[in-house]
Amino acid sequence: MLKLDIFLSALANGLMTGAVYALISLGLTLVYGVLHIINFAHGATLTAAMFAVLIAHTVFGLDPYLAVFVLTPLFFALGYGVQRFVINPASHGNDSNILLVTLGLSIIIENALLAGFRSDTRSIDVPYGFSVVEVGNLFLSVPKLVAFVASFVVALLLWLLLAHTDTGKAIRAVAKEKTGAALSGVNVDHIYAVTFGLGAACLAIAACLLMPTFLVNPRIGNAFVLVAFTIVVLGGMGSIAGALVGGLIIGVVESLSGLYFGESLGQIGIFLIFILVLLFRPTGLFGAKA
Amino acid sequence: MLEISNLVAGYGGVPILRGVSLSVGAGEIVAVLGANGVGKTTLNRAVSGLIRASSGDIRFDGQSLIARSAPDIMAAGLIHVPEGRKIFPNMSVFENLELGSYRRARANRARNLERVFGIFPRLRERSGQFAGTLSGGEQQMLAIGRGLMAEPRLIIMDEPSLGLSPLLVEEMFALIARIAAEGLAVMLVEQNVVQSLELAARAYVLENGAVVMAGSAGDLSRDPRLMTTYLGM
Ligand SMILES: Nc1ncnc2c1ncn2[C@@H]1O[C@H](COP(=O)(O)OP(=O)(O)O)[C@@H](O)[C@H]1O
């Protein structure tokens, strides 16, 4: 009986962590699906967002769950501006240049954070940090439960945006046929920037959901993005549904392999899956055939 | 309505169009004819803002289009239905049509959808289907329908009959005649000389990036030089 409870609690923990992984992967997969590039600054942007939550809390006394309403539009605007006025002009329409520019950005962001905060690990104290709710025999962490629900709400909102608004339709149109989109009156540069902004906004939300239970240092984002990259490959590059399902799977795999193989080997399961997917289903669970 | 004068344009500094001048009047159907590779598509791309002209002028209602972006040009009512259709394969037929009114005539979207479905009943039947799964003829109808959603004042059609069976080519030209009868100006860019000249009032013949013949469709269709010299038939 106790064994089952431990298993179920690891499963629930995995699902809850997985939902945040999914949220982090959404931005990565969206940018890949539309701009056809891997955004190497994704991890550094997440780190920056987590520091922004830290600053909002320590300097302005703002709770992460309130900071989300400030940081999400702020990071959308930053993502939009950086893509439209830095990455796009600097890349001259050449995809490999875009890769290099995002790589350069990630180095700049990371080093700026290192200079500002040194490599110390920090965290914030919130009154609900260790709160739990009892569900059946399980004790679920409240902030993790909030993160789980909020990640699904964000994924749903993103899906509604893409499926039912003109801007969302323009994003999907540009993803596959930018000449046709331009001739239909879509400003392709604007849509690229909006997509980038949405990716950054997802990271700001993820940061607000993570900080109540997590710590931050100038390199933290990379650990998450490595996992997110596995999720994007598992779910299918560019697939929103794939990022969601992939995130949950990876969260559960990490949690269960942590349970059975020990905490320090928790990530082994993830990379095993990564290699298996690449070997047997390179297009991912939801990916279209190339 | 559309006045092109001494237009020079090309790719990467290499001129393809070498001083093209032509005009299309309001409500007029004008054919631009020429064999493969003479620069017809390059002309369309320069007019609709997809590539920059290196010299010359393009005016629409007296306003210069030089240096204006493709979305701005379409917003003025000059709609380009491109060669190869360029529809959105990952989206439904319905969504493709909706996006035709993304920037222009958005308020009349519902009415224009009915109008397009009236002209192309096939598109109504297929409206929930992914555009990428349509046949070539249906994709061409969708590309034209998407253009009509923006209430064009001038529509440029680049080889609408390309890749269609002879029967479908007939049907396509009949549909274009019907659309033109509603009063918008049409610049019909084609290799299909006989049918284009039946439809158009005037025509220009391009060769090697320049206009080599121009005149009324009637005169041109009786001119022996057209087939032999310029179209290599
Ligand atoms: N994107 C491009 N880059 C370089 N050259 C091109 C490009 N597109 C077309 N060309 C060249 O321009 C010339 C005219 O092409 P095009 O305008 O497509 O002719 P047409 O539409 O009359 O068949 C051709 O020699 C073609 O090879």
Ligand SMILES: [Mg+2]
């Ligand atoms: Mg052509």
